[in-house]
Amino acid sequence: MSFKMKYSINKKYLTSGTKRRSGIKMPRVGFIVAHDTGNDGSTALQNIKYYENSRNIMSASAHIFVDHTGIYECIPALTGTPEKAWHVQYQKTMDNQLFGDDANDIAIGVELCYSYKRGNISNEESYKRYAWILAYICYKFGLNPSKAIVGHHILDPQRKTDPQNSLSKLGKSYDQLLKDVIKEYYECLSKEEVIMKLKDWEINLAHQAIDNLNKKDLVNNAEDWKKKVSEKPQDVINDMPWLFFVMLDRLSDNDKEEK
Secondary structure, eight states: OOBOOOSOEEEOOOOTTSSSOOOOBOSOOOEEEEEEOOOTTOOHHHHHHHHHHTTTTOOOOOSEEEOSSOEEESSOSSSSSOBOOOOSOTTOOHHHHHHSSOHHHHEEEEEEOOOSSSSOOOHHHHHHHHHHHHHHHHHHTTOOTTTSEEEHHHHSTTTOOTTHHHHHHTTOOHHHHHHHHHHHHHHTBOHHHHHHTOOHHHHHHHHHHHHHHHHTTSOSOHHHHHHHHHHOHHHHHHHHHHHHHHHHHHHHHHHHHHO
16 A cells, blocks of 8 residues: 655654644544635744644644745644644634534634735646645545545635635646645555545446447357456456557447448
C-alpha cells in the first residue's frame, strides 16, 4: 500500500496547552474542511508565526497551511497523533448533518495561502500542493475523496466564503478543486490499489460493459473477463495493453464493413 509522496510535510508546531493548540486528541478523523486564509499574500509560515504569537489571545486555528514553498503542519494531524483544532464554530450544525459530528472534533482543517494583489505566492504551485495534501489526507485516513471534503463556506455560509474566496482569484471553482483532488488521489495510487478500491457498483458496471462488448463481438469469453474483474483485477490491468489493440483492430474492421 503506497501513495506517491510528491511533497514533504513540515512540522511547525504551535505551543501545546494554549488557546490555539489545546493538545486534546481527536477521537478519529472523519472528514476534511477546506479553508483559505483570507489574508492576501500572507505565506504559510507567516500565518503560523501569527498563530504562535497570539497563541494565548485567540483560539481560532487550523492543522495545516499550504503555499508555494511547502506544506506546514502547526497542529498534529499527519506528522503526529491528530489533535483538535478550532476551525469551525461549534454552534454551526451543517457539519453534524453531513458527517454526524463537529468539525472541531473529527475534521482536519487545511488552509490555502494565495496572492491576489499582495505578496509573491505562486498560486499555481500553492494550489498543486493544496490538492495533493487533501488527497493524501484522504488516503492516510481511509476517507473517500469524493465525499470527505467540504468547504468552510458550506458549513458556515452566513459568515464564510473560503475556500471559494481564494479559488476564484486563482481562476478556479470549488467544484474544480474537488475534481482535482479526486484526480490527484487516483494518480498517486499504484495501479494495484486503484483496482483494489473498486466498489460493488463499479464491478457491476464493469460486468455490464463486458456483456455489451461481448454482444458487439468486441470481446470473447465474457464470463472469464467478469471473473477476472471480480477476483483477479490485477490480471485485467496486465491484459489491458494487448486487449486495447485487439479491440481497436476489431472496431476498425467493423467501421470498414459499414462503409
